[in-house]
Amino acid sequence: MYDVVIVGGGPAGLTAGLYTARGKLRSLLLEHGLTGGLVTTTEWVENYPGFDEGILGSELAQKMERQATRFGLEIVNGSVSNISINGKIKEVTLDSGQKYEAKSVILATGAHPRNLKVDGEDEFRGKGVSYCATCDGAFFKGEQIAVVGGGDSAIQEAIFLTKFAEKVYIIHRRDRLRAEKILQERAFSNSKIEFIWDSVVEKIAGDTGVKALHVRNVKTDEKSSIDVQGVFVYIGYNPNTGFLAGLANLDENNYLITDENMATSAPGVFAAGDVRSKPLKQIATAVGDGATAALAAEKYIEENF
Amino acid sequence: MSDAVKSVTADSFDKEVLESPNLALVDFWATWCGPCKIIAPVIEELSKEYEGTVTFAKVNTDENPDLASKYGIRGIPTLMFFKDGKVLDQVVGAVPKGQLKSKIDSLLG
Numbered sequence: 001m002y003d004v005v006i007v008g009g010g011p012a013g014l015t016a017g018l019y020t021a022r023g024k025l026r027s028l029l030l031e032h033g034l035t036g037g038l039v040t041t042t043e044w045v046e047n048y049p050g051f052d053e054g055i056l057g058s059e060l061a062q063k064m065e066r067q068a069t070r071f072g073l074e075i076v077n078g079s080v081s082n083i084s085i086n087g088k089i090k091e092v093t094l095d096s097g098q099k100y101e102a103k104s105v106i107l108a109t110g111a112h113p114r115n116l117k118v119d120g121e122d123e124f125r126g127k128g129v130s131y132c133a134t135c136d137g138a139f140f141k142g143e144q145i146a147v148v149g150g151g152d153s154a155i156q157e158a159i160f161l162t163k164f165a166e167k168v169y170i171i172h173r174r175d176r177l178r179a180e181k182i183l184q185e186r187a188f189s190n191s192k193i194e195f196i197w198d199s200v201v202e203k204i205a206g207d208t209g210v211k212a213l214h215v216r217n218v219k220t221d222e223k224s225s226i227d228v229q230g231v232f233v234y235i236g237y238n239p240n241t242g243f244l245a246g247l248a249n250l251d252e253n254n255y256l257i258t259d260e261n262m263a264t265s266a267p268g269v270f271a272a273g274d275v276r277s278k279p280l281k282q283i284a285t286a287v288g289d290g291a292t293a294a295l296a297a298e299k300y301i302e303e304n305f
Numbered sequence: 306m307s308d309a310v311k312s313v314t315a316d317s318f319d320k321e322v323l324e325s326p327n328l329a330l331v332d333f334w335a336t337w338c339g340p341c342k343i344i345a346p347v348i349e350e351l352s353k354e355y356e357g358t359v360t361f362a363k364v365n366t367d368e369n370p371d372l373a374s375k376y377g378i379r380g381i382p383t384l385m386f387f388k389d390g391k392v393l394d395q396v397v398g399a400v401p402k403g404q405l406k407s408k409i410d411s412l413l414g
Contacts, residue, residue, distance in 0.1 A: 032401075033399075033400070033401055034340075034343050034399050034401065036343070040339050040340055040343060040399070056339050056342070056344055057339045058339030058340065058342045059342070061337075061343075062343075077401055077402075077403070113336075125397065126379060126380045126383060126395070126397025126398070127377060127379050128379050130379070130380055132380070134339075135338060135339070135340060135381065136378055136379060136380035136381070138335070138337075139373065139378060139379045139380065139381075140379075209377050209378055210379075211380060230379065238312075288321075
């Protein structure tokens with residue numbers, strides 16, 4: 001039996017694993033994809049302290065992984081389908097049927113970009129539909145593209161994309177932005193950016209790649225078509241809590257509710273990082289959550305086993 | 306890096322990929338792409354496991370923009386599978402090794 005099973009290998013999970021493994025707890029981290037989480041979709045990380053000149057997101061993730069495994073964290077590739085609690089023992093089951101028993105569990109499953117859920121979105125993924133401007137922006141040199149959304153990510157990435165694209169439409173369903181003021185000012189003064197207010201995308205059309213967006217104005221119901229070769233979707237995130245099936249309490253947006261020690265409503269089950277209900281989702285706050293959850297799990301094990 | 310994954314350019318693409326008698330996997334990548342750095346060692350491992358049955362190649366999209374645009378690359382890493390000069394399938398983004406293995410196995414039939 002493991003002392004701690006950590007679900008999710010982003011900064012929160014890797015930090016939790018570093019602390020528990022270094023604290024001599026038998027620790028296993030389960031990751032369904034590649035370790036690093038959303039950090040790996042960011043080109044440069046400039047706001048994580050200690051890297052004064054910035055660092056590649058993927059490199060930061062690899063460093064975190066090496067640091068944790070150096071102290072004995074085991075990492076297994078697998079997708080968790082179920083977690084059950086029998087008495088004080090937690091049983092974590094993978095899609096493959098493999099089961100792991102643990103005294104405590106730390107959920108660091110993060111969040112994933114929300115989809116538009118319109119026709120053409122899946123069909124043209126990687127052929128013009130993108131959720132990562134830093135990954136894909138360079139393939140739209142001199143072309144027309146659209147960004148969907150009005151929050152910080154949408155505006156920041158739209159400004160970034162003007163480095164490549166000839167024209168960047170920002171399609172937002174309201175008539176004002178949620179993004180912070182400094183970003184709004186930069187966007188409004190950028191001659192390559194044009195706003196399409198009060199509008200939603202209804203369809204992504206194309207042949208071998210994206211060619212146009214079908215857009216509807218939500219106030220006038222007027223429909224129009226915009227010629228673009230790419231569309232970048234930044235309409236927020238959804239937490240990866242679907243597989244938990246009532247294991248612990250969630251907030252109204254399905255994020256895990258914790259106390260200040262990262263404890264969820266299920267005894268011995270902790271949460272860390274973007275999956276947790278909290279105001280600021282950053283690498284810097286994720287690693288703090290991971291460390292707190294690790295020490296809380298250690299205390300829980302001492303008191304209960 | 307070993308030579309198992311051959312770096313190809315617009316000049317050598319036809320010979321190395323399109324005229325390859327084997328199934329060919331081409332990794333479209335660039336130096337600034339984080340996920341590409343994650344997938345590269347995976348491709349390297351696969352190239353050893355499938356040595357002789359699958360041809361592995363990589364295309365730097367910054368140095369070969371014409372190839373990138375010819376194949377409609379709109380995001381990297383894009384892993385494109387070729388057989389007899391035709392595109393059979395593609396995978397966009399860094400995906401786990403197991404997923405790539407099953408894709409290769411299914412394409413090998």
